Amino acid sequence: MQTFHIRTFGCQMNEADSQEIREMLLSLGLTETENWENADLVLVNTCSVRKKAEEKAFSFIGETRAWREADSGRRLAVMGCIAARDPDGIRRRFEFVDAIIPGKDLDAMKKSVRDILPEDLALLPHLSGYPASNHGSSPVVGMVSVIRGCNNACSFCIVPYVRGREVSVPPEKVVDRVARLVEGGSAEIYLLGQSILDYGKEWTPPFLLEDLLAKVASEVPGLRRLRFITSHPKDVTRRLVEAVRDIPLVAPYFHIPFQSGSDKILERMRRDITVQQYYETVDLIRSTIPSASISTDIIVGFPGETDEDFEGTMEVVERVRFDGAFVFKYSPREHTLARLKWGDPVPPTVKSQRFIRLYNRVKDIVFEKNREKVGTIGEVLVEGARDGMLYGRLADYRMTHFRGPPEWIGQLIPVRIESAQNWSLRAVALSEHTSINFSEARPGNHQEVIAS
């Protein structure tokens, strides 16, 4: 067995798990291939959050049948949330799958992957201590899961079922992981959790997310930017917001899903928050950090959502003017209270109409807010190059495209915003002629900018 391929669906926590497993396989001497048909080992990391996400994974697993059956030495594993939701269903439908590996516990996942490798590979030492240079370069933006599982009980959500109760990763382990990714070339780190503001609450004394942000920011040399997602709005505290304001490496960005603008629906969703309280959270953030950007998740067509409830959702969007938003149509999930109690009564056409109206309004507002950025200056962390342009995000999470040499990938580059698009910005890299003191901002890169 020589080559592997990992296909990842779903959220960034899945990406983080895939990255750790990738590093383990590289450390065992396997090489990664972009084309799964050339691989000896294929891992599919799956998502169950909505039906559509599951269907994408199922369709890919189906495609691998001929590949797996053509050679008995090949191995195929299905990991992550579908593996937890319905292992028997996977076994029945795809009997050629070699292993089904739920995503609750990363060490257990690694062990299960090792168990399907040939013995000579699986026995090599691997879990700790292999040098950073062995695992290839890290992505420019590294993902680190700091809390797994979710103790909330939102009635629509399958995550508590597939990922279990919350378990926080000890701070030292988080720092080690961040340091490792930064050594491998990551400049920005996203700390991840389904409900990240519960981080460290299970310990006595607690060691909360704001404590973790301070620790990571001060203990990892070379780290340029730090972000955290996803925050439940009911758990946003003044102490946290002030930490985001006061720790320079932490990006002033909050992803706080509100899901619905109707108190009746929020109660059915068991969100444990009212619309008024959501506004107070937004006010707390904006009054403490005027430049903060706020994004959200919204569900339309939840059981019992009337036209009036939906208007409430439109009103929240109008009043908060989000910097970004993900809009979803309600998808009934197995094992959830909402599906058990209410099924899926809102007709698909109504869901679609609401979705389109909401999506278009969100898009227009994001565009208007993007236009307000034209003429401002910021720093983009360059993630890659596409179609002759570099791309990356500003601290406020706005995707930005500009011209520059590929050597800038992985660096923070000061830019001026030139124009706005629906979901992104166009910019120009700043030269030494602008008001920003460039040589101070990016020691050592003066020449490159002049050359551009």
Ligand code: 5AD
């Ligand atoms: N149907 C639709 N959207 C859902 N989400 C979670 N569960 C469902 C569901 N059953 C959305 C929520 C959550 C985001 C990750 O996915 O908005 O914040």
Ligand code: SF4
């Ligand atoms: Fe999908 Fe949620 Fe699982 Fe992430 S945790 S893969 S979003 S179901």
